[in-house]
Amino acid sequence: MKAVIERALDTASAGGAAYADARIVQKTSEFLMVKDGQVAAVNLSSDYGLGVRALVNGSWGFASASRVNTESADEVAGRALRIARASARVQEKPVVLAAQDPSVGEYITPYESDPFDVSTEDKLGLLLRVNDLLRREKGVKVAECAMEIYKTEKAFGSTEGAYVTQTIVESGAGMESTATSDDDIQKRSFPNSFGRQVVTGGYEEIEKLELESNAPRIASESAALLSAAECPATTTTVILDATQVALQVHESCGHPTELDRALGYEASFAGTSFLTPDMLGAFRYGSDAVNIVADATTPLGAGTFGYDDEGVPAQRNYLVKDGIFVGYLTSRETASELDQRSSGAMRAESWNHIPLIRMTNINLMPGETSPEDLIASTDDGIYMELNKSWSIDDLRLNFQFGTEIAWQIEGGRLTNMYKNPTYTGITPQFWQSCDAVANNWRMWGTPNCGKGEPVQGMHVGHGAAAARFRDVRVGVRG
Amino acid sequence: MTVLSETDAHQIARRALDFAGEADESEVVVSSADTGLTRFANNGIHQNVSEESVHVNLRLALGKRVGVADGNQVDSDSLRRLAERAASIARLQPENPEFAGLPSGGERRTAGGLCQSTLEFSPEDRADGAAKVVNAAQARGLTAFGAFSTGVRSVAVASTAGIEQYHEGTTANANAVLMNDDASGTGMALSSDVAEIDMESIGEAAAGKAERGMSPEDIEPGTYQVVLEEAAVAQMVEFLAFESFNGLFHEEGRSFTSASMGKAVMGENISIWDDGVDPSGIASPFDGEGVARERVDFIENGVLKAVVYDHQTASKYGAENTGHAWTAPNPYGPVAANLFMAPGEVASVEELVAGVERGVWVTTFHYTNLLEPMRVVLTGMTRHGTFMIENGKVTKPLRNLRFTQSVLDAFSAVEALTRDTKLTGDYLRVRAPAVLIREFQFTGGSQS
Numbered sequence: 001m002k003a004v005i006e007r008a009l010d011t012a013s014a015g016g017a018a019y020a021d022a023r024i025v026q027k028t029s030e031f032l033m034v035k036d037g038q039v040a041a042v043n044l045s046s047d048y049g050l051g052v053r054a055l056v057n058g059s060w061g062f063a064s065a066s067r068v069n070t071e072s073a074d075e076v077a078g079r080a081l082r083i084a085r086a087s088a089r090v091q092e093k094p095v096v097l098a099a100q101d102p103s104v105g106e107y108i109t110p111y112e113s114d115p116f117d118v119s120t121e122d123k124l125g126l127l128l129r130v131n132d133l134l135r136r137e138k139g140v141k142v143a144e145c146a147m148e149i150y151k152t153e154k155a156f157g158s159t160e161g162a163y164v165t166q167t168i169v170e171s172g173a174g175m176e177s178t179a180t181s182d183d184d185i186q187k188r189s190f191p192n193s194f195g196r197q198v199v200t201g202g203y204e205e206i207e208k209l210e211l212e213s214n215a216p217r218i219a220s221e222s223a224a225l226l227s228a229a230e231c232p233a234t235t236t237t238v239i240l241d242a243t244q245v246a247l248q249v250h251e252s253c254g255h256p257t258e259l260d261r262a263l264g265y266e267a268s269f270a271g272t273s274f275l276t277p278d279m280l281g282a283f284r285y286g287s288d289a290v291n292i293v294a295d296a297t298t299p300l301g302a303g304t305f306g307y308d309d310e311g312v313p314a315q316r317n318y319l320v321k322d323g324i325f326v327g328y329l330t331s332r333e334t335a336s337e338l339d340q341r342s343s344g345a346m347r348a349e350s351w352n353h354i355p356l357i358r359m360t361n362i363n364l365m366p367g368e369t370s371p372e373d374l375i376a377s378t379d380d381g382i383y384m385e386l387n388k389s390w391s392i393d394d395l396r397l398n399f400q401f402g403t404e405i406a407w408q409i410e411g412g413r414l415t416n417m418y419k420n421p422t423y424t425g426i427t428p429q430f431w432q433s434c435d436a437v438a439n440n441w442r443m444w445g446t447p448n449c450g451k452g453e454p455v456q457g458m459h460v461g462h463g464a465a466a467a468r469f470r471d472v473r474v475g476v477r478g
Numbered sequence: 479m480t481v482l483s484e485t486d487a488h489q490i491a492r493r494a495l496d497f498a499g500e501a502d503e504s505e506v507v508v509s510s511a512d513t514g515l516t517r518f519a520n521n522g523i524h525q526n527v528s529e530e531s532v533h534v535n536l537r538l539a540l541g542k543r544v545g546v547a548d549g550n551q552v553d554s555d556s557l558r559r560l561a562e563r564a565a566s567i568a569r570l571q572p573e574n575p576e577f578a579g580l581p582s583g584g585e586r587r588t589a590g591g592l593c594q595s596t597l598e599f600s601p602e603d604r605a606d607g608a609a610k611v612v613n614a615a616q617a618r619g620l621t622a623f624g625a626f627s628t629g630v631r632s633v634a635v636a637s638t639a640g641i642e643q644y645h646e647g648t649t650a651n652a653n654a655v656l657m658n659d660d661a662s663g664t665g666m667a668l669s670s671d672v673a674e675i676d677m678e679s680i681g682e683a684a685a686g687k688a689e690r691g692m693s694p695e696d697i698e699p700g701t702y703q704v705v706l707e708e709a710a711v712a713q714m715v716e717f718l719a720f721e722s723f724n725g726l727f728h729e730e731g732r733s734f735t736s737a738s739m740g741k742a743v744m745g746e747n748i749s750i751w752d753d754g755v756d757p758s759g760i761a762s763p764f765d766g767e768g769v770a771r772e773r774v775d776f777i778e779n780g781v782l783k784a785v786v787y788d789h790q791t792a793s794k795y796g797a798e799n800t801g802h803a804w805t806a807p808n809p810y811g812p813v814a815a816n817l818f819m820a821p822g823e824v825a826s827v828e829e830l831v832a833g834v835e836r837g838v839w840v841t842t843f844h845y846t847n848l849l850e851p852m853r854v855v856l857t858g859m860t861r862h863g864t865f866m867i868e869n870g871k872v873t874k875p876l877r878n879l880r881f882t883q884s885v886l887d888a889f890s891a892v893e894a895l896t897r898d899t900k901l902t903g904d905y906l907r908v909r910a911p912a913v914l915i916r917e918f919q920f921t922g923g924s925q926s
Contacts, residue, residue: 033809038574041807042567046549062527066550083526086601090609092522120570142730180731185851265519268623268655352529391847393859398880398924400857402849424922453517453625476921478855478882
């Protein structure tokens with residue numbers, strides 16, 4: 001691999017690139033799904049290719065191909081040079097990269113059990129057992145269980161002398177139970193929604209998920225939701241479970257602290273950000289209870305790695321400290337606009353995509369209260385659990401989220417179950433209304449974060465715990 | 479730009495099928511793409527990418543045990559390993575008694591959609607296109623953002639059940655957003671022929687909306703008449719395709735269609751169908767199993783008539799396969815991807831606006847998502863041009879609004895549609911008119 005990367009870099013330099021980098025990525029993944037007692041899918045994927053990024057006359061060009069050899073290195077680098085020169089025809093200002101010491105090293109995800117060494121029989125056996133437990137509940141119409149494992153091996157080199165190799169291993173699984181009536185559909189998922197919970201780690205992390213012991217409860221709740229009352233339309237105290245807090249952090253803190261968004265790079269597609277650079281260090285984003293870090297070193301995080309795709313070492317940086325907005329996720333190019341060093345957040349989906357500023361692990365730091373005490377200390381409110389729907393505006397201000405299930409809180413106790421719960425708000429007002437974060441902190445994985453054109457899917461992590469918010473509008477219905 | 483020819487693609491497919499020779503049945507999909515995309519922001523090109531790729535997806539069955547493996551290397555060793563992986567996966571799993579086998583060979587289906595002008599379009603041409611939008615912005619004191627992509631894709635499907643298909647088509651897609659401090663406007667175009675994309679017009683359309691949107695005001699959330707432009711309508715149709723017209727969801731009781739077949743579910747002026755070979759869309763003549771896509775009329779004059787099926791779903795539930803499978807493995811059921819909504823009689827969006835007593839004009843939606851699948855309740859934001867209409871005239875620009883609205887209710891209250899349609903689509907391709915809807919629920923506002 002190193003010879004191909006060096007060849008691409010030499011070709012780019014000889015062709016006039018002031019800077020170039022090259023990545024070779026080999027991705028292997030396995031997807032298994034059991035539905036209604038039958039094996040619905042077993043798929044083994046392999047993807048391999050080379051991507052070269054070249055900076056010529058102050059503009060970027062990127063080219064990629066699934067052929068990886070010294071001949072393709074010349075061709076791909078040549079194409080990147082031509083594209084960079086085309087970019088320079090419409091240049092607002094030349095790209096400047098923040099200084100970076102060239103990294104040389106290797107990173108491998110810590111894990112105990114290589115998920116690719118576990119037999120397909122054993123994986124399907126677990127999913128079939130969990131599926132059977134879901135289907136024992138009479139009201140369940142569709143029972144789905146899925147598992148996905150990944151191994152990403154990549155090498156990165158730059159004309160500045162960086163060369164790093166990484167092996168990232170991820171494991172995830174989950175279940176969904178769907179109950180239907182003539183005019184309603186209700187779903188419960190575990191441990192996370194939209195198919196599965198993903199972390200960096202081995203098969204041991206799937207075994208820790210306790211899928212079997214939770215399946216009867218999940219099935220029962222999905223059926224019970226059909227006869228539950230609609231979430232009332234009111235303004236009240238809301239306690240979100242840790243998974244929904246993770247999604248709230250993702251949408252209303254992770255994305256708006258991406259500096260490329262704040263600088264307009266995504267304005268025509270994903271949008272911009274209400275957090276403009278002039279607000280750094282001064283803007284009250286949330287209450288004093290709100291502390292949020294971007295931490296690419298968090299064990300198990302789906303956004304944990306050794307180096308980003310510009311070769312910048314993984315870092316831990318505050319985004320929000322004691323409620324004040326203090327930092328962005330940055331790249332070398334965008335960091336230079338703020339006279340900073342890169343925060344190491346440039347990540348590409350694979351060899352065929354350019355790196356973009358992506359979330360790493362965006363973690364809301366825990367408080368000291370147990371989630372049980374959080375509920376017990378709430379006289380009146382609604383407890384909501386697990387994301388079902390999400391929408392937020394292009395500045396990341398106005399959001400509306402739905403969860404799978406909710407319960408009324410009365411006198412510190414959970415009482416009536418509600419279906420179709422929703423809540424809506426404006427980001428800083430919402431986080432300023434946060435008066436407590438619980439201590440049930442753990443890493444949650446979001447394996448479906450989309451950004452960029454062509455759209456790149458990314459696995460990002462969120463350390464989160466249950467949290468309480470005051471005066472929240474709930475129960476918006478169409 | 480070049481992709482695998484029919485001869486080369488089928489030669490790879492045959493080798494893969496040969497390596498899978500021990501299987502009772504096998505199927506291979508060989509796809510290739512050569513694409514380029516130029517993005518611009520703040521009046522300059524900031525991202526500019528090119529990708530050449532090949533993908534091979536092999537499904538094989540040992541009795542009723544099915545394995546799927548895919549990869550992107552096409553040398554003989556790689557194809558042999560692909561077949562071995564698929565076979566080992568199949569061997570290690572229990573039989574699926576519901577596996578219906580592979581679809582047998584049927585009609586070879588071809589379609590147009592390969593445009594020489596798009597094939598020959600270069601990175602320099604895309605840069606020049608971006609420059610036209612930037613020039614339009616700078617001439618008016620605005621800032622330009624957007625993307626311009628061109629590409630060619632091929633797909634070949636072959637199977638031991640007699641399937642043999644090949645299609646090669648081009649796509650060109652452009653969008654521009656022009657902004658000032660407090661407003662934005664957009665223009666867009668999508669076609670298989672890049673010659674049909676006029677970047678100057680796109681830039682002018684975006685500039686016009688941005689200039690008209692300066693100094694936006696708030697309105698109270700509530701129920702308003704609404705004029706939705708084509709891209710906003712297309713998003714609503716996309717959700718119907720994903721959540722409602724899927725034959726698997728229909729059969730499992732997970733769609734409003736389960737209890738409504740043959741009934742009026744929308745207004746009489748609404749007809750929606752899927753057609754993979756209509757030249758005014760982006761052609762996709764066969765599905766991920768190589769089965770020819772049939773035209774499927776979902777809604778005819780407001781009445782629900784049909785949903786789409788793939789081979790597995792059709793076999794399990796005794797329905798006719800309409801040719802709408804994804805590539806295997808496909809546990810989520812069939813999806814219509816080439817959608818059309820019938821036009822009306824109104825000459826222009828402006829004429830729709832003239833018919834509004836008190837309402838809101840919406841250019842596009844942003845970050846739309848599903849809240850309730852049975853009523854197809856969506857929530858999202860308006861974007862890139864939202865205006866107040868009073869007594870048939872635009873009276874002021876508005877800040878973006880959040881809507882929370884059932885698509886079924888909205889399409890039951892359409893008062894008028896334009897006679898011209900536009901091809902757009904975030905994930906699927908949708909050709910739709912602009913519409914005037916009698917009642918539409920806005921549930922919140924924003925500062926953007």
